[in-house]
Amino acid sequence: MALLRGSLTRLAILLAVLVAIGLLPWLADRDPALSVLRARYPGREATDAALDAVRAELGLDAGPLAILRDWLAGLLRGDFGASWTSGEPVAETVLSALGVSLTVMGAALAVTFAVAALACAPALRRAAEGRPVGAGGVAVAAFAALPDFLIATLGVAVFAAWAGILPAYGFTSPLHLLLPALAMGLPGGGVLARLGRDAIGRVAAEDWVRQWRTAGYRRGRVVRGLLRRALPPVVPQFAIISVSITGAAVAVETIFAVPGLGRAALAAADAQDLPVLQACMALLIGFGFAAGLVARLAARALTGDATAIPTAPTVSGGRRGHLAWIAVGAGPLLAALAYGFARSGDIATGSRLDGPSAAHWLGTDELGRDVLARLGQGALWTAGAAFLACGLAYALALALGFAPRLAHPLAEACNSFPVAIAGMLVVVLLGRGQFGAVLAVVAVSWPPLAAHAAELVAQARTAGHLEARRALGAGRWWMLRRHTLPLVVGPLAAHAGLRLPGMALGIASLGFLGLGAGADAPEWGASLARSLPYLERAPLAALAPAAAMIALTVAVMAAVAMPQRATRH
Known part of the structure; x- marks a missing residue:
């Protein structure tokens, strides 16, 4: 029964995702007719009549239900339509x-x-x-x-x-x-x-x-x-x-x-070529769902249990070793953050792509700005967005933890969405921006937290002393506030902390792909993408944000996994 319920939930979510993909031309933040007009007729003025003609040509004036019906029917036939920019199948x-x-x-x-x-x-x-x-x-x-x-x-x-x-x-x-x-x-x-x-x-x-x-x-x-x-x-x-x-x-x-599917999807998202983007996303997500179903069936065949999300692996080492790793990771980041604040008003600092010097310790970037200063300023963009995403995912998971029949199958099904796909969806629906990157990371980060929260709630509700508490007159809200929540909030927060480096790197990956922070933002992923073409001439401009991401990962994982000091009785 659990396998059937999970499979039905997975199929229902897949259908909902396909419906959302099919409605992208109608849900898009930017008018698709304007994108097509600029791609196919670059010299033509974007008048209302011209845009209406493009909408009629593409069938966008038929309404959302007709758009969805035509796309799903074409998907079943293996016909993804024609590209809006090139006109090719x-x-x-x-x-x-x-x-x-x-x-x-x-x-x-x-x-x-x-x-x-x-x-x-x-x-x-x-x-x-x-x-x-x-x-x-x-x-x-x-x-x-x-x-x-x-x-x-x-x-x-x-x-x-x-x-x-x-x-x-x-x-x-x-x-x-x-x-x-x-x-x-x-x-x-x-x-x-x-x-x-x-x-x-x-x-x-x-x-x-x-x-x-x-x-x-x-x-x-x-x-x-x-x-x-x-x-x-x-x-x-x-x-x-x-x-x-x-x-x-x-x-x-x-x-x-x-020249693969992922590159084609990103190029289509940049060009707002929605038929190509829809086809790429449907194939990528379909592959993820199929892999999840196969793994679930394999786990069921091995033991009869299809638990999809194991507990986080342990990290060995004593408190002193973890403190050393925290210092190794957090020390340079804090120094870069302080340096970035001190040089916050110093934007145009010198010539382009200079090497390290006394004035600019890590050199300058492609626009002549101090690399170390930009690195420190980018910490707020990347780490700050990650903390926001972590808080939102934590709150969502905590709420879903009290509905385990919904949390477990939803979590397993939503594990089939990579952050890049979620980022492209958010860009099409809401446009580019750092908050959109946060929403995309939250959309793919809450499933393991929700599954863990459901397990914690189930353990708290089966504690042996609860019957005695109820016999003494404890009400449902008192039990929730004084018993269940204290047993769930702390362990779930520790688990969310373990996910924090991954969320920060997810934010950076969307910035790197141009799906998050603006092109000129100091966010680490966007900085890495801008500096990559100049890797041979100014390697520190690219390696500095990469090193910062590694340092943040090391510091956070060491802090969260550090053994607790034994209490004395």
């Missing part, structure tokens, strides 16, 4: 791009599985031999949290621009596949490796493992038993990894100039 462009994207995604999944297998193999061997399996440290956790666009940027800088051993742009040989596959697959591989090692460590502590070793079972049989017990809670995570790879295609294909 959308299917020809999109299907060729889909083949490229599937090739890159397949290579990225291979990288993901290889990284997870290589990291978990030593843990399996140690567990089978009765030795402890350690959890990953803060550095490993931070690496697993790094986004694809940041890894792609570092890959271009190290292997293409400086070492010159791999091509950075294009898609004409197998070598062009290597850097995109690594950028898309390494984050997911890190997450799976950490979840797998944690699951193996928990299973290794069970009594049957010790009994099997005592009985003289061969190591291979113990390893198979460990895998059978450790895999089920990790298998559903494959769906989320597949979705993240789907979203990564947008940024990675853009960085490496790969």
Whole structure:
């Protein structure tokens, strides 16, 4: 019954998303007729008569229901219509791009599985031999949290621009596949490796493992038993990894100039070519939903349980080690923030793309502005937006936690949306802006928090002493205020804190793609995108925001995962 209910909820949400995509021409913030007029007839004046003629030509004057009916009917036939800018059939462009994207995604999944297998193999061997399996440290956790666009940027800088051993742009040989596959697959591989090692460590502590070793079972049989017990809670995570790879295609294909579906979707969003954008989004989201369904069925087949969102992996290390990592991450950021405030009025500072000097410690950017000052000012744009997104996602998850039958299937279904797709939807509906980026990040960040909140609420409601409280006359609102909420608010806030670096990097990724902060904003992702073309001449202009994102991730993860000081009684 749970599987059927979850599948129906997933299908209902997929249908709702397809309806929203089909209505994009009617819901768009910018008049589609104006975009088409400028693309097809650049010298023609945008009069009311001209815009009405374009609307009639495109069928936009028929109303939202007719627009939706025609698009859904075409989708069922495999007909995506014609491009508004070029007039060519959308299917020809999109299907060729889909083949490229599937090739890159397949290579990225291979990288993901290889990284997870290589990291978990030593843990399996140690567990089978009765030795402890350690959890990953803060550095490993931070690496697993790094986004694809940041890894792609570092890959271009190290292997293409400086070492010159791999091509950075294009898609004409197998070598062009290597850097995109690594950028898309390494984050997911890190997450799976950490979840797998944690699951193996928990299973290794069970009594049957010790009994099997005592009985003289061969190591291979113990390893198979460990895998059978450790895999089920990790298998559903494959769906989320597949979705993240789907979203990564947008940024990675853009960085490496790969002619795939993600790059085509971003170009269509920029040009307001909605038929191409609709087709790309439908295919990308359909892939994510299909991956989620497959992972759910696989988990069900393994154990009969289809729990989709495991608990966050642990981070090893004592308080002193975590404090050291906090200092390593937060210290340079606070110094850059102070420097940025001190130089806030100093905009035009010198010549373009200068190297480090006594006057400008990290040099100047493409417009001659101090890189370090802009970095400090951008901290408020990126980290501030992330805190806002975290607060909104927390409030939404807390509210949904008290409706577990709704929270669990909604959370599982909405995990099929990558942040880049949500960002493109928000841009079409509301226009570009930092608050739109916040809304897009909230839209994809609340599901794991809501699932966790539902579990916490269920645990609080089944506590043994509640019957005694009710017998003494405690009412429902008193129980909610004095018992349930205190048991839910704190753990959920800690979980939200663990998600904060990912939200900050989501904000930065949308800025990097041009879907968030304005082109001239000091936001870290937008700054990185502006500086990337000048990587060889002024590397610090690009590496400074990248280093800031890494430092923020390290500091926040170390702070949230720091062990609590033991209390004395």
